[in-house]
Amino acid sequence: MLKVIFFGDVCGEPGRKTVKKFLPQIIEEQKPDLILANVENLAHGKGVTIKTLEELMRAGITGFTGGNHIFSKRELGEEVFSKYGNILARPANIPETYPGMSGVMIETKKGKVLLGNFLGQVFMEKQFHEPVSSPFAMIENWLASNQMERPIATIIDFHAEATSEKVAFGYFVDGKVSAVLGTHTHIPTADYKVLPGGTAYITDVGMCGAAGTVLGVVKELSLARFTTGAWVPFDIPEEAEQGELSYVIIEIDENTGKASSIQGFHKIVQI
Template structure:
């Protein structure tokens, strides 16, 4: 099984790059399933229901979330009704949606995708390690492939999660910091790992946002409302090959491509 997992989609450039390039990339790379973190897709913060639907039309099989997933209330009902979209599982159970979805495609074994959010330098939240442990304990044994999107700020917390889940899941990939890291590897237990997938957004930007606004905040110390940058987009993420029967990762490579062929 060959899977592409894309990093945080940011604003119009990220959405356009998905629309214009994903079908071609799927064919060129012989991709079976595509997942993406969509929590920054709508104006740089949050995910509108209409944009989630656009991603599905473009060929994204599943969408994960993060700390901005609650911004647009029109997504709430979709979090409950559409089994292709997730929010972090360590949010309270009574909130819309779930942090675990099972994806099934003809000719492939079922794939479990988990979405969990970190605590270090992040708003207060339930323990992501305990949440993952409980979710894995409840997962049926006949689902060999499991992917984890760990939406977290601190690299150390992400690396710790990788080793915590080593040998228990097929892949652990980090999102949220928007900078693709250079540590893609398969851990000895057969778990593919990458600290951060990067982002799908404007090439000339500061984490997908307008650089001049970021600079003004640093130079003056005054609050400014961030805005998604414009211009050509880039897609970033990782491709991993996974054994269908054991769920062990065979390889992981970082992926980066502009929205032009």
Template structure:
């Protein structure tokens, strides 16, 4: 089973990158399932119905979220009516809208897609390790399992991957917007990448205008971050082959790394 996973869609320029490049990536790699993290799609904070639908139209099968999951007013209805939109499963509360896991039938196989959020340097959600254990008990045998772990600390991402090694097929990190150079398979067979990177401006800083970020560091005063929607677009992704021996490779398309078809 082949999966393409695209990193955090950041603002309108990130949406343009997905619309432009995702069909080309799919044409090159022919994945059975395409997953996109869309939690920054609406001006960097959350997702609206228009962006969710546009990401699906560009070729995504499932859209995951993160710490900005609740930033838009209509997201509760979106989560309640779309099982292919996931929010982190470890948000607390019994009546939290939506779900953090979906199981998809892929030809003669099944794929469980799990969305979790870290707690180090982030909001104090329920324990993602404990919630992962609970979710795995609900997954039928012989099901492939992919985890989008939306977390700040690289150590927490690595810890969850090692904790789940051999029990899930892949753990890929999101949230920090910079693609890491550590795609590998852990000793018990789980494919791991600390962060897949983002889709957005190639010229900004983590997707925002460089000037606003620089100003904050120069003055130590609160500066409003502005999305760099006029920069050059980029998309970051990874390709996973979930077989007897799992495999992961990273990819990026930007002005310095054009798509190699």
């Protein structure tokens, strides 16, 4: 049995601190074969840098996924992909001109795991210079083109806003992948389950970041946008006393690639 832990969107310093503080205990208790994280918000809430990615690597995380914000620090993002593009999956359905690969093979003691990242199309802010193409239309080709190294399991981070699109995608690929893990909303959902064909599914894993915020953002700034109607730039707290820690633990049969269990966790913790 392949045991995988996946952390939802890790947001800036408070998110990294939360994960780093609690991961040793989780590793000791769960003895996972593979630890993954969504890092689109890793560097101060937007994008990812080599320094911040290496912080999580030192904590034991070996595979990473992106999202609509992964290239928010474009130059730094390109640097990250040139150094760590083999362990960081970028969205598959953005223009090919962006660096990085949408499917990466993460090594485990039990074999290689294919890790992928797709963006949803519904209610997503425009972040790329071309529209995002349909994840439904491209998933079959994507799966076929990533089989050369014979992965023992396939895990997809489906980064999307609309719950319906995520649920529908889960059913669409049920039995073809080991897990579909929703990210992007930063709010964990309680619908983790194994679908009839053996795909572990959750609509959103949630975030790892500062508690007492609006989705990781300083709450006063978010409130100002809603109450004044003015565009107020967002920021995340530099420091926090409490963190939100959101992750799932999945068990996958490495002989069949099918999941047998998934459980979601969401805790408010002192950091």
